[in-house]
Amino acid sequence: MENKAIAKAFKLCSQLMELFNENPFRTKAMAAASFKIDKLPFPAVNATLEQLSEQPGIGKSTADKVLSLIHTGSFAELDALISKTPTGVMEMLSIKGLGPKKIQIIWNDLGIETVGELLYACNENRLVEAKGFGLKTQEEIRKAIEFANAAQGLFLYAKAEKAATPFMQLLTTAFPDGIHAFTGEFRRKCEIISSIDILTTAPVAEVAALLADDETYTLFEQFDASLQFTDAYAIKYQLLFTSTNDFATELLLTTGNEAHLQQLKEIQDPLPNGNTETEIYQALGLAYIEPELREGLEEINWAKDNKLPKLITFSDLKGTLHNHSTYSDGVHTLAQMANYCKDELGLEYLGICDHSKTAVYANGLSIERVAEQWKEIDLLNEKLAPFKIFKGIESDILSDGSLDYPDDVLRQFDFVVASVHSNLRMDEEKATQRLIKAIENPYTTILGHPTGRLLLSRAGYPLDFKKVIDACAQNGVIIEVNANPLRLDLDWRWQQYALEQGVLLSVNPDAHRTEGLLDMQYGIYAARKGGLSAPRCLNAFSKVEIEAYFTKRKDEVR
């Protein structure tokens, strides 16, 4: 069991305790334990009772519960709470804007026990009658439920990948002579996946038998040339069966989205045959188009004119910007983050960007603590040279669009990532103006996660993307492609426009622990969909190049 899962169980426990009006201090202690476990720098599974209860915020009682969770999957108090809560009420806890207190009223006063009923009550204007509820709250809840409903059956790419990899392993082991390939939206590296599609030459009856033998998977539909099934996470899989001869054609026909295939058919219908996708594209007079680009946008025109971008890869990255450490809310120390970048990833530099002072919840840095961090960076830079840590900050963009420190502090950073963390509910006009003001600040180097969205969980604030991107172009501000699989923000659909305006992008992991740096792979996938090539990516610059870039930018301000 991973720390994240343990932390989730404690979070649920604290929420249910609050729902049942248990002692608020115990409730808070439970929430604090959840937070603490999530931030442990080691897997709790490997820890002893003593090691756990040594941690501040975790006492003997909590440590016992952690061990019980690891060994039995739960603990007594949690079980008791769950058993007296209707499933629908627990589902309400995951809806944004709904907490235990509001749910209490919904459940006890209005007698609503399912999310479906709750939506119905919103539509019937029945929530406004309840104490502490009004029209706006009702509307927010209605929107949040509709957002959650729309996310049903959809999965983040990263989660789908975690499931897809072992299944592909199973398939290739069982049918070593067959050809198997991912196709569809999974192959296109879409940020959200509705089904994992696999093209295979394995015999359909034998695959069906294999699935029947494996209790991880539940077969729910079988045709002559396709199978559909789900796994333990309820992720949908679609297997498509073909022959070795037709494999390349089928792969091409199942990978591209409808618009892409439609445009191909406008060149020639039916499509020419070929032994590889490259041959088929060639027969159409086109260069090979990478799967990520097959979205029916400009890729076919580019392929006609031989103007396809050489898409960036993970190995093009020379460094990483926008990362956190234990100075704010990260799990690993500055030295651990730096060593991981240097030794495990072979990078030339690390940009550290802890939270700024307004982000109190994330232990944001006071001016004094910024100075402390700079001292440690200087020491580490001597020790780790030629590897370099750049002094950055993730400065909150305050409600009025200003940054979080006075200018004389801001000018001392090597670079500044400016991002919004508070006051997320704004209309388009306000949100756009707020960002533009931050972009026009001469000390802003990179605009961080521009929309604040959390995929499948929270919509970003609405933006006039063109205005924001144009402002970045005018002010020489780089736009982040936040590589966290929940964000992938700037969305790839806007990256091409940004590149056309001359804006550089930066694939930033926003890592809060060493392993988080690996998220850059997801950012790379998104950036490839956006058509990014290495020369247009800030952290594909070498250390020498990026040093020169930062220096030049700072000189321009003076």
Add this chain to the structure above:
DNA sequence: GCCGTTTTCGGCCCGACTGTTTTCAGTCG
């Protein structure tokens, strides 16, 4: 439930924002 002693009890306690109130409670990052 955790912590730290004035050492086995008593205090603990983000702040901004929003929407609901008519002075505050709930939620979030």
